Amino acid sequence: MVAVHLPAESGPAEFEYAGLRGNPVAREPLPGAHVSEFTSPRGEFGIGMAVAELDGMIDGKPHEPSLDVRRIIATLPAPRVCGEDPGCALLANLPHTQPRSTLELLRRIGIRSRAGTSRFEVEASLQAIRALLELGHEEMAEGMLDALRSSCVGDWRIAWFTGVAALVRGDHRRAYRQFDIVRVMLPDEPTPNLAMAVTAELLLLAAATRAEAADWRHAAIGHYRVTWRSNHEMISAAFGLARILTADGDVRAAVAVLDELPAGSPHRDTAGLTGCLLHIGGPVTELTETDLRIAAGRLANLSGARRYLPTRLILLWTTLVWLESGGRLRNPESSIFGTPNTETGLRRGIESGLRELARTTPDPDHRIRLVDLANQVRPRTWF
Structure with a gap:
C-alpha cells in the first residue's frame, strides 16, 4: 500500500493537478504485470444509451438515455480487501453486487455504523462504506470515512470512497479530484481512469461555458481512451469513448472503438447496433x-x-x-x-x-x- 498524505482540496489550482488547463489528462499505466488493487468490473454502465429508443419501439415505454450514478457506482470495480488477518479472507468473499446482503453479514459479525482501528475492523468498515454508498446512504458512509481518516493516512481507499461519496451527492468536481488522487497513487490501475472519465462526462453534460465543456470533453476522451487501451474488459470505457467521440463529430472513430469489443463479449450486438445507428x-x-x-x-x-x-x-x-x-x-x-x-x-x-x-x-x-x-x-x- 502506498503511503502518502492526501493533498488538501482547494480551488481552481487543483484542476491543473487533475489534468485540465494544458496538463495531460491521463497517463498510460506502467508496463508489466501486476496484481490489481480492484476487483474485476461488476457490470457495465452507459452501454445502452444509443439504443434506448429501440427498446421504446418494442415495448412502447419511454426509455430516457442517461448516465445513472447509482448504476455507475454499483458496477465500477471495487477496492480489494487488504490485510493478513484471517478474518479478512471472510470479508474478501462478501457479495460485491449485493450491498444489502453485505451490510447484513457485517451486522452479524459486529460491524455497525462506526469505525474500529484494528486491521480487520478497518477492512470491515471499508466494506460497509462501499455497501452504504451503493445504497445511496452517503451521509452515514461519510461519517464512517471521517472516523477512519486518522488511522488510515495514506490509504488510497479513503480517497476512493470519498470520491464515490461525492459522486453520490452530485459533487462531481470533488469526485474528480479524489479519483485523480487515486490515479496518481496507483498509476498501473485502469479503474481510477474509468472513474475520472465518467465523472468528467457528467461534468461535461453540466458545463456552463464552451471553454469548460471543451476541458471536460478533453478529459473524458483521454481517460476513457487510456482505460480502454489498458483493459478490454472495461466495456463501459469503450461505449463512453464512443459517446464522447460521436458528440465531438468523429463518428468513424466512435464506430472503430465499438468494433474493438472482444468477439466473445455479450455486448457485441449492442455495439454493432450502436454503430449502425451512428452511421x-x-x-x-x-x-x-x-x-x-x-x-x-x-x-x-x-x-x-x-x-x-x-x-x-x-x-x-x-x-x-x-x-x-x-x-x-x-x-x-x-x-x-x-x-x-x-x-x-x-x-x-x-x-x-x-x-x-x-x-x-x-x-x-x-x-x-x-x-x-x-x-x-x-x-x-x-x-
Missing part, C-alpha cells in the same frame, strides 16, 4: 448513399439481435426520408434487405416491419399505435 444518426440532408449502405451491411450481420427489427425500421425510414429529401442512388434498382429503393418499396417494407413489431410487443395499446402507423405509412393504392 445514420446525423442530419438526413448530410447523409450519403455510402452511409446507408454501410449501416445496412452492419445490420445484415446482426439479424439475430434482440433489437434488430426496430433498427431495421429506423434504417428503412431514414432511407425513405433521404430519398424524399432529394437523395439520389447510383443504382436505383438495388435494394436494402430485399426492399426496393423506391418510395413505394420502402413504404411497403416499413409497413411490413411495423406490423411484425406490433405482433411482438407486450403492450396492447402500443400494438394499436404500431398498426395505426403501419396504415398511415403504407403506399397509397386505388383499392
Whole structure:
C-alpha cells in the first residue's frame, strides 16, 4: 500500500493537478504485470444509451438515455480487501453486487455504523462504506470515512470512497479530484481512469461555458481512451469513448472503438447496433448513399439481435426520408434487405416491419399505435 498524505482540496489550482488547463489528462499505466488493487468490473454502465429508443419501439415505454450514478457506482470495480488477518479472507468473499446482503453479514459479525482501528475492523468498515454508498446512504458512509481518516493516512481507499461519496451527492468536481488522487497513487490501475472519465462526462453534460465543456470533453476522451487501451474488459470505457467521440463529430472513430469489443463479449450486438445507428444518426440532408449502405451491411450481420427489427425500421425510414429529401442512388434498382429503393418499396417494407413489431410487443395499446402507423405509412393504392 502506498503511503502518502492526501493533498488538501482547494480551488481552481487543483484542476491543473487533475489534468485540465494544458496538463495531460491521463497517463498510460506502467508496463508489466501486476496484481490489481480492484476487483474485476461488476457490470457495465452507459452501454445502452444509443439504443434506448429501440427498446421504446418494442415495448412502447419511454426509455430516457442517461448516465445513472447509482448504476455507475454499483458496477465500477471495487477496492480489494487488504490485510493478513484471517478474518479478512471472510470479508474478501462478501457479495460485491449485493450491498444489502453485505451490510447484513457485517451486522452479524459486529460491524455497525462506526469505525474500529484494528486491521480487520478497518477492512470491515471499508466494506460497509462501499455497501452504504451503493445504497445511496452517503451521509452515514461519510461519517464512517471521517472516523477512519486518522488511522488510515495514506490509504488510497479513503480517497476512493470519498470520491464515490461525492459522486453520490452530485459533487462531481470533488469526485474528480479524489479519483485523480487515486490515479496518481496507483498509476498501473485502469479503474481510477474509468472513474475520472465518467465523472468528467457528467461534468461535461453540466458545463456552463464552451471553454469548460471543451476541458471536460478533453478529459473524458483521454481517460476513457487510456482505460480502454489498458483493459478490454472495461466495456463501459469503450461505449463512453464512443459517446464522447460521436458528440465531438468523429463518428468513424466512435464506430472503430465499438468494433474493438472482444468477439466473445455479450455486448457485441449492442455495439454493432450502436454503430449502425451512428452511421445514420446525423442530419438526413448530410447523409450519403455510402452511409446507408454501410449501416445496412452492419445490420445484415446482426439479424439475430434482440433489437434488430426496430433498427431495421429506423434504417428503412431514414432511407425513405433521404430519398424524399432529394437523395439520389447510383443504382436505383438495388435494394436494402430485399426492399426496393423506391418510395413505394420502402413504404411497403416499413409497413411490413411495423406490423411484425406490433405482433411482438407486450403492450396492447402500443400494438394499436404500431398498426395505426403501419396504415398511415403504407403506399397509397386505388383499392
